[in-house]
Amino acid sequence: MTGPIHTDEKRGSGSTHLKSDILYRLLVDTMNDALVVADADSVITYANQRFCEILGYTMGEVLGSNLRKFIDEDNWLTVEEETKRRRKGESSAYEIEWIHWTGERVPTIVSASPLMDDKGTFVGSFAVVTDITEIRKTATELRQSREMLRLVIDSIPESVFWKDQTLTYVGCNTNFAMLACVGKPEDIVGRRDSDLGWPDNQREQFTEADRSVMKCDEPTYRIAQTLLTPDDRELTVEISRVPLHDAKGNVIGILGTIHDITQRRAKEEEVRRSEQKYRALAEHSMQGISILTSRGFGYVNRAFAQIVDRSVDQLLSMTIDEAWSLVHPDDRPMMRERIDARVARRPLSPSYQYRLLRPDGEVRWVESFATPIEYGGEIAVQTVLVDITDRRQVEREVRAANERASLYLDLMSHDIRNQMQVILSSAALLREAEDDEMRASFYEIISSSVQRCSRMIEEVRSTERLAMAPLGERSLHRSLKLCVDALSSRSHSAVFQTNLQTDEALILADDFLELMLTNILMNAVEHNPKETKHVWVSLVEHGDSYVVTVSDDGPGIPDANKAGLFDQARRFGGLGLHQATQIVEKYGGTLEVYDRVPGDYRQGAEFRITIPRHHRPA
Incomplete structure (x- = not known):
């Protein structure tokens, strides 16, 4: 409505007037906006249904009410000022908030025009009221979204910029504004690289790279290069560029990010130089050095490879399970406990000894010094090994x-x-x-x-040359059977029962193997006073070792005497047992005594010999 509406305008014939009135009311009642008419005293004389819906009142509650009923004090001041303009015959549009019957505020745009009589006297106002609640809400959400986007862009460590198809800057984040020395992000809008202080060659690189991405319509990621800034800093950066598209898929610009990796490169170079020094020392070290991660070996030097008789490449390609196979099975539980304790930084003795296995089954004793370190972004264990086999x-x-x-x-x-x-x-x-x-x-x-x-x-x-006799592959099964058969033929009062569960039972031993076995077997016979002596002999495989047991039904050995049985100073067991102990220890095994019937030594003794199994080369 652009002017005052006069109340005495001629309306034509009756039928025409009726039709027009019907159409008018139909239009008013179905329009999306509210319509309200108030007299000169601001009393509502007409309103459509939409006006009642906006305020939440019925038509009966609205008609005859003063506009002030639905407006607070601050907004009423605006209405009063606008009413003065109506009295002058002026139309205008303005924003006010109405009060819904629930107390909530309803923001609106009011487009008002004056009502004049035939004398030009102001008799009221006619207004179209548009509910802008959703518009306000959408605008608020849009503003908040933009603020959040700005906050996110300004919070990321990268410098971010975006340009239109002409390579004119449309925006950037705070980091890029600082990098380009333009002050605030909004100061870069409408400018081009030629307007900034980039060195000539830097500006040319930017322009060429931007054009290439838009022309090929292909992004580029993490391109490392040297960047010369307008304030004469030289940085090492990674630049990514992505083409921007409109709804139809046409390229309309470019989005770019610049990640400053100057400090990271400096640290990487420092680490590289440090690692070179470490490797030089480690590679020339006479001690075996390894780094064990959750996946396997991260590093081994040549000395370590020589200890286990494998190449460096073989060791580095091993899985974690294959790496553990280098450790003697009997030592693995202790090793795992110590490594877990090292990683957890629990107090431990600085060194410990364990056995490593070569491909041919040879055992190498090492003394280990382990330290938890960070390697490749995870906790690992660095180990320094000294081969103490010869010692x-x-x-x-x-x-x-x-x-x-x-x-x-x-x-x-x-x-x-x-x-x-x-x-x-x-x-x-x-x-x-x-x-x-x-x-x-x-x-x-x-x-x-x-x-x-x-x-x-x-x-x-007979055992003088025991220490000098070389070890070689021997069959424990064959030697034990020969010794039992020989004693059976000589000792008619002894009954031997055998249970040899392995076929070969290969071990590393020397020519004294039969002497050791004979001494143990003879001990079971000679110290049994019974007329008929029973001896039970068994051979079983247990883990990575073989166990020979020799049991008898003699008088047994009291618990008080078991501890000193193998003590050379006391020699309760006699010369034969002393010799057997020496021989077994040379083979890396143990000799122990138990009751044949646990808890009752009077039922006889049981001697248990444990010797490591020999692994033939693959």
């Missing part, structure tokens, strides 16, 4: 030599001395004996003592 062998030989020396001294000072005493006493009595029968008796005692001394010396001398 342990030397220590074992020295210990064996000391034990033999002590044994010789013990034999000389105890066993042989006792026999010599018997010989001297018998010789003195022999001299004084008067009849031949007495002399023959003393002579027999002397001869028996001499033979016993000779036998003890021979038994000790």
Whole structure:
């Protein structure tokens, strides 16, 4: 409505007037906007249904009411100012908020025109009221969305820019504005790279790259290059460019991001130089060095590869399970516990010893020093290994030599001395004996003592070369069967029952294997006073070892004597058991004693020999 509406305009014929009135009311009642008419005192004289819906009142509650009923004080001041304009015959549009019957505010745009009589006197106002609640809501959401987008763009570490098809900047985030030295993001709108302070070659690179992306309609990602800024900084950056499209798929611009990787590259270079120094030291180290991750070896040096007799490439290609197969099965539980403790940074002794396996089954003893480190973004374990196989062998030989020396001294000072005493006493009595029968008796005692001394010396001398004898592949099954068969044929009072569950039972042993087995078998027979002696012999595979058990039904060994049975100083077990212990230890095994019937030593003893299994080369 652009002007005042006069109330005395002629309306034509009656039928025409009726039709027009019907059409008018139909239009008014079905229009989307509200229509309201108020007199000069702001009393509502007419309203359509849409006006009632906007305010939430019925038609009866609206008609005859003053407009002020539906407007608060602040908005009424606006209405009063606008009414003054109506009185002057002016039309206008303005925004006010109405009060819904629920108390909520309804924002609207009011397009008002004055009503004049035939004398030009103001008699009221005619207004179209448009509910802009949804428009306000949409505008608010749009503003909030833009604010959130701006916040997100300004919060990301990258510098972000976007241009139109002419390579004119349409916007950027704060980081790019700082990078381009333009102040605020809005200051870059409408400018081009030629308007900024980029060096010439930098500007040309930008323009060429932008055009190429838009022409090919293909994005480029993380292109590393050197960037010279307007404030003379030289940065290493990664630039990504993505073409922008309209609804029809046409290229209308470009979106770009610049990620400053200057510090990252500097750190990477520092790490690279540090790693080069570490590798140089590690590769020339005489000690084995490895880094074990959750997936396998992250690094091994040549010394480590030599210890396990594999190439560096073989080790680096191993899975974590294959890496664990290098460790002797008996040592794996302890190793896992220690590695878990290292990763959890629990206190542990700085070093420990365990065994590694070569492809041919050879065992190498190592002393390990492990430290948790970060490697490749995860927690790993760095290990420094010292091969102590030869040292342990030397220590074992020295210990064996000391034990033999002590044994010789013990034999000389105890066993042989006792026999010599018997010989001297018998010789003195022999001299004084008067009849031949007495002399023959003393002579027999002397001869028996001499033979016993000779036998003890021979038994000790038989193991003199034990430390020097080389180890080789031997069949424990075959040797055990030969020893049992030999004793069965000689000891008619002994009944041997065998249960050999393995076919070969390959181990690393020497020529003293049969002596060790015979000593244990003989011990079961000689110390059994029964007329018929029962001996049970078994051979089973247990993990990565073989176990031989020799049980008897003799008098058994009390618990108090078990602890000192293999003690050389006490020698409760005799010379044979001492020799057997030495031999088993050389093979890397153990010799232990138990009750044949657990908890009742009187039912006989059980000797248990455990020897590591030998793995043939693949």
